Amino acid sequence: MTIDLQVHLLPSLVSEEQLRGGVAVVIDVLRASTTITQALASGATAVVPTATVAESHAAAAAISGFSQSSSDSPVPPDVRAKAGVILGGERSGTLIPGFDLDNSPMKYTSSIVAGKTVVFTTTNGTQALLKCRLAARTLVGCFSNLHAVIALLANDSRPIHLVCAGTDGIVSTDDALCAGAIATGVWAARNWPKWHGDELRLVMDLFTCRCQPMREVVNTLRESHGGRNLISLGLEADIDRAARWDLFRLVPEFDLATRRLQPATDVPAEPKQILMVPRE
Template structure:
């Protein structure tokens, strides 16, 4: 595994655990099922930029204000009425998103991004299994302490996010990992041989299967699919980064 120089790494199990003491750190927001997985995929397929928005009506108003902007996201795993797509990577093929901007809102993931962005992180990057190696290398290369922020589900820990955090935490030596980062790395190492099965054990995966979204789980389990590190800019827009 490639190693670079840098400070230590910590893991938060839920975005609600972000505190002022994490200001100035390199933050990676992780929502494997499905927001960060989908947004990383959208940018890898050529979208110009994505704007995560916490509120449904705010997202609708922004999309209406600019002809040509796409509107995507979900509530209860379903695209709201009038949206161009949901929270599934399959909704955003390259021919649809290339060169375009997307306003995006979800039940939990975009709230996590908003909390960390407004909470004083020096950098806010998007992470998931699909770009775990790339974002971990970028975080280490920054030279700042890193905090891997799991989105969680309904305010509690999510297995899929912990596994992605563990895949990233392994890029730091054990002595540079917090106890939480070490636990995440151990969990990943225990389950890395069959990540699709591991993700299907997660509580949130059951609700996706009930909606017929099994393919999204399989896509989210594809580790290091993209060499891409999306970063949130000063105006809140996310661009492809590395």
């Protein structure tokens, strides 16, 4: 079966219409994809992505049954806590005033997010997610759930779109490297024709050059636009975390009707390992 897989190095390089009816995988390795996956793996009930801080407050208010005085008035912390709502995300890479958590995946531990609803807004990742509203299915991919994503895509006959979030409108190799890893894995799992597009070739060749050893993966992430931003903020540990492969067999899936991200229910119990994990 011929599979149509395209890579989009930035959300601006694909139209909503192109995604119609396909399977979109949103990739924002540093850090939204990694953090969303971590939050759900830590037992969060759902992640609710929002485009703006005001929308976050509005979503938190709706879930908490709290009547806002204005569109951006925050829900009091005790009301949120009682309703099990966590405000998470970042602007310029750092904690948003009044929010509970920033965008560091390691902050989203079970003790903090299990059983809670995480309302989540970031600069690049959630924007990319909201672009995919015409896709038949929208998933979130990163290194943390690499083979789980590959397993879902390898069993889907619809057109596949790997949508890299980029960093502030600029191509970022952290996302491109992960897109290359996913594409290479799906490619290896399927009997494909030779050619699948120019951006696909770029990310697959990047992956070929940068996937071994693990030091090279981490360095590629460090040296990406997104990685350099994190280093300037003292957040290098988040890069190391985002570089880890297959921590979870969980793929966040976006339900447009409920506007929630929850774990896809059809991930195989033991996703087939196709790509060799880079040696340390």
